Amino acid sequence: MAVAAGGAAAIAWPFIDQMNPSADTRALASIEFDVTKVPEGQQVVVKWRGKPLFVRNRTKAEIAKAVADDGASMKDPEKDSARVKPGKSQWLIVGGNCTHLGCVPTFGGGEYGGWFCPCHGSVYDTSGRIRKGPAPKNLVVPEYAFLSDTKVKIG
Amino acid sequence: MSGHSTYEPKTGFERWLDARLPIVRLGYDSFVDYPTPRNLNYWWTFGGILSLCLASQLITGIILVMHYTPSADHAFASVEHIMRDVNYGWLIRYMHANGASMFFIAVYIHMLRGLYYGSYKAPREVLWLLGCVIYLLMMATAFMGYVLPWGQMSFHGAVVITNLFGALPLVGESITTWLWGGFAVDNPTLNRFFSLHYLLPFMIAGVVILHIWALHVVGQNNPTGVEPKSKADTVPFTPYATVKDGFAMSVFLILFAWFVFFMPNALGHADNYIPANPLVTPSHIVPEWYFLPFYAILRAVPDKLMGVLAMFGAIACLFALPWLDTSKVRSMRYRPTAKIHFFIFVVACCILGVCGAKLPDDQVIPHLTTFQLMASDLNSFVWLSRVAALYYFAFFLVILPVLGLTEKTLPVPDSIASPALSHPAAAPAEATAAPEMKG
Numbered sequence: 056m057a058v059a060a061g062g063a064a065a066i067a068w069p070f071i072d073q074m075n076p077s078a079d080t081r082a083l084a085s086i087e088f089d090v091t092k093v094p095e096g097q098q099v100v101v102k103w104r105g106k107p108l109f110v111r112n113r114t115k116a117e118i119a120k121a122v123a124d125d126g127a128s129m130k131d132p133e134k135d136s137a138r139v140k141p142g143k144s145q146w147l148i149v150g151g152n153c154t155h156l157g158c159v160p161t162f163g164g165g166e167y168g169g170w171f172c173p174c175h176g177s178v179y180d181t182s183g184r185i186r187k188g189p190a191p192k193n194l195v196v197p198e199y200a201f202l203s204d205t206k207v208k209i210g
Numbered sequence: 211m212s213g214h215s216t217y218e219p220k221t222g223f224e225r226w227l228d229a230r231l232p233i234v235r236l237g238y239d240s241f242v243d244y245p246t247p248r249n250l251n252y253w254w255t256f257g258g259i260l261s262l263c264l265a266s267q268l269i270t271g272i273i274l275v276m277h278y279t280p281s282a283d284h285a286f287a288s289v290e291h292i293m294r295d296v297n298y299g300w301l302i303r304y305m306h307a308n309g310a311s312m313f314f315i316a317v318y319i320h321m322l323r324g325l326y327y328g329s330y331k332a333p334r335e336v337l338w339l340l341g342c343v344i345y346l347l348m349m350a351t352a353f354m355g356y357v358l359p360w361g362q363m364s365f366h367g368a369v370v371i372t373n374l375f376g377a378l379p380l381v382g383e384s385i386t387t388w389l390w391g392g393f394a395v396d397n398p399t400l401n402r403f404f405s406l407h408y409l410l411p412f413m414i415a416g417v418v419i420l421h422i423w424a425l426h427v428v429g430q431n432n433p434t435g436v437e438p439k440s441k442a443d444t445v446p447f448t449p450y451a452t453v454k455d456g457f458a459m460s461v462f463l464i465l466f467a468w469f470v471f472f473m474p475n476a477l478g479h480a481d482n483y484i485p486a487n488p489l490v491t492p493s494h495i496v497p498e499w500y501f502l503p504f505y506a507i508l509r510a511v512p513d514k515l516m517g518v519l520a521m522f523g524a525i526a527c528l529f530a531l532p533w534l535d536t537s538k539v540r541s542m543r544y545r546p547t548a549k550i551h552f553f554i555f556v557v558a559c560c561i562l563g564v565c566g567a568k569l570p571d572d573q574v575i576p577h578l579t580t581f582q583l584m585a586s587d588l589n590s591f592v593w594l595s596r597v598a599a600l601y602y603f604a605f606f607l608v609i610l611p612v613l614g615l616t617e618k619t620l621p622v623p624d625s626i627a628s629p630a631l632s633h634p635a636a637a638p639a640e641a642t643a644a645p646e647m648k649g
Contacts, residue, residue: 071388074402080392100489105394107489151489155514156373158366159491173493174370175509176570176592191377191514 085210090146098162100151103209107151107159118144121182131193135182138196148199149183155190215239245444246451247432249626255458256320262459263313268411270306280404282397285360286485304474310352311477312466314500326552328540329431335532337424342529344417351410354403361482362492368395377518434623435540443626502566503559506595509570527606534606536614544620551609558601565595
């Protein structure tokens, strides 16, 4: 009985696992990006692992607003300083998919000046934190590092 | 239905075949001599119409596959190739796309008929459950089919629906990655959806056979909800039901043809004629009309996981229906209070459909701002959908269970053939319902 169950599981697994990302998909290289391409107050959308990534050059006012709201009540509380690299708070790099159902939020929309998701009305602030609407989490900050003052490596 | 077969092979070949594979006998017993209640009205013709829809979708679908290329780079162009270059490709694709909508119109009428006349009650629970399985398979098939043209709505619809599974705790992310075959909706996703979109209709056909089998074991329900007791209560399937079904199919095909030839894109979205672009979401993303009520329920709940659970719960209610309705009386014709709730339920579903098509914060009454409640203005479609969704669930989980125990029902006729004679009190109600008896 146990042998039969083990055999069934052994033959079932390849048929299930074949649907997971294939080796060439998994091998997708990380990308490098020159942040000076982004003018102040704007964002550039980069495609990374098939999905959009927002690289935003925040103005001083936007940063101040995000920091001032650190204490506000939020669904997914996080300090602005924890979402940027030390000394690089002008550069906000976040995943460009709403954490609700994956739509691409529009830049500058919503009452917090961050992003507004057109699908179900989630509103993000200038730190990419969820402030209103059905999304449960802040926009995801990917793993990245500054290689130089102006060049980042994402992934 | 059970009972002995009256088929008599007439030719030598039929006798020879009947002793080896009694397939002609099966057909004769199922579709010629099969006794159907004599009082079936036109709401009972939608089973036949649905078979027609399934056949039409299978035939047009198999033809479309001959010209379609399942690849993220070529899918959109191959659909345009079908529309512009393939001989009559436009016709076959429009038949397939609008056929899906026709399929859902028919299935919703079929389901509401079952709901109104209590067709899910003992001994028809399995029949109803098989129907629910078909409906689930239909939704999966329709969703995956909509992804195949790889337009903007296709792509972002796929993103939204697959992300629903991401709401599940712990396993959510692994499941979405597994469904996508990558880190986002991409070529692997398109190919597996194509494979399953081809498979599922044949699974539907299989479950339809089980559905018809179960139907022929327990027999058809009828507008009175009273089981046929004698030969006087039934008529043979042919010619009575075949002719009536045939007429209803013809009328239905007129509606179908009207959409295909005069407004083939009325039920679609213009954005889907833009090739898929993962970096831009269309400003107003909505599913196809037949998913709108469930979409509205999803959005009515401010929490992601709870919203997803509410949406799936709305479908789960259908599966539980045979055990939620406690009333011994089948047909709502004799349940005056339940009848009112049924019609409110239909209206609630339509309201949910309208809400699903609007932006959540759009105002129901223009230029009127009331007050904020749960982060939305009270005069908004999100609040309207909350009210309607609440009724939807209350109908299944509170009204039907409680009403069955408390409602004072009207007298139920003794038999189909003589409802008015045995119960003079019920005669006036029956007289108004009489025209359909002639059918």
